[in-house]
Amino acid sequence: AQKVTQAQTEISVVEKEDVTLDCVYETRDTTYYLFWYKQPPSGELVFLIRRNSFDEQNEISGRYSWNFQKSTSSFNFTITASQVVDSAVYFCALSVGTTGTASKLTFGTGTRLQVTL
């Protein structure tokens, strides 16, 4: 069985601060995919990133960066110079994939990020 843990329920920062959202996953599969989604107050789910288990390279996209470490089963997400528009609930998710199987997502419980002026 798969499990995703986001231990931080809620984080509050002041604009321009950096913030890291933690994600720890559990799976026995060697092939798996990790995702981050953003859910703003309007409620929709916005895809941010997908990473497969064979690619441990960190990734940077503008103010967003992701640190994937298989040794600690973590896939942490950092927002640099946070802005009020970053206020949302962020979900980490995991899917395991081998040919022919369903790739349902297992979500963490989410981290609510509040960025204030």
Next chain:
Amino acid sequence: NAGVMQNPRHLVRRRGQEARLRCSPMKGHSHVYWYRQLPEEGLKFMVYLQKENIIDESGMPKERFSAEFPKEGPSILRIQQVVRGDSAAYFCASSPVQGLLSNQPQHFGDGTRLSIL
């Protein structure tokens, strides 16, 4: 609009009534997933369907809930004899193919907020 379309956006039902939630996948996508998000919680997988076929319904409640994805038309999530505990946001996601490639990001609709009076 090429995205995943869900309707209605909001649905209000009285206890005992039936709720029907519709999902049209992205163009070219033949795989549909339904997730439920209870208030203040993460998303939980319910069911995975292809056209005319249920692939994985391991997350579906045993009673009152059913899903279909007919050859023509949208996927339907049906809840019979709704109860207060069914109040949640129901999200649909779609992806193009099964297997390894199916771990492409699942594209989510904006969800249907179901409220039971």
